[in-house]
Amino acid sequence: MTRPPAGYSGTPLARKLGIEEGHRLAVLGAPAHFRALLDLPADTRLDADPPADAEPYDVVVAFAPDREALHERFPRGHALLDPHGGLWIAWPKQSSPLATGMRESDVRSTGLAAGLVDNKICAVDGDWSGLRFVVRVEDRPARRP
Numbered sequence: 001m002t003r004p005p006a007g008y009s010g011t012p013l014a015r016k017l018g019i020e021e022g023h024r025l026a027v028l029g030a031p032a033h034f035r036a037l038l039d040l041p042a043d044t045r046l047d048a049d050p051p052a053d054a055e056p057y058d059v060v061v062a063f064a065p066d067r068e069a070l071h072e073r074f075p076r077g078h079a080l081l082d083p084h085g086g087l088w089i090a091w092p093k094q095s096s097p098l099a100t101g102m103r104e105s106d107v108r109s110t111g112l113a114a115g116l117v118d119n120k121i122c123a124v125d126g127d128w129s130g131l132r133f134v135v136r137v138e139d140r141p142a143r144r145p
Helices: 067-081 104-113
Strands: 024-030 047-049 056-062 081-093 116-121 128-135
Touching: 047 056, 056 067, 056 116, 067 081, 067 104, 081 104, 104 128
Parallel strands: 024 047, 024 056, 056 081
Antiparallel strands: 081 128, 116 128
16 A cells, blocks of 8 residues: 555545545536546546536535636536535645646635635645635535435
8 A cells, every 4th residue: 555645634525525435526627637536436437628507416526726727617516506415616835846836825816706615724735735625504405315
């Protein structure tokens, strides 16, 4: 068994992202290697860059390498999200060669302005961090039976 890099939990990425068996996962603007990072549970459906009119997803992961992409992909991801699911926004870490100066605070303020709340952060890989947003509990509709 290989050890995770220093500073990494060793928890599988799919688990960190809250992806469970049977979930629908939408990914927006993902780097080419992202799929290889996931060991998806059984019966998980992954759709890359789905159309705006797609059925809601349990988990949406949107990669925003810069502020322009953040402002384009956040509303897209939010629109695709099931109200009981989680929207992850990934941005380049400051230590990454991909860094553009965007910070966690930029991502958080975008989500809060959209009426969502952040409740989890994780390292996606050595270059990307992710912040999860959810619909406030009091704003969620009742779950379907």
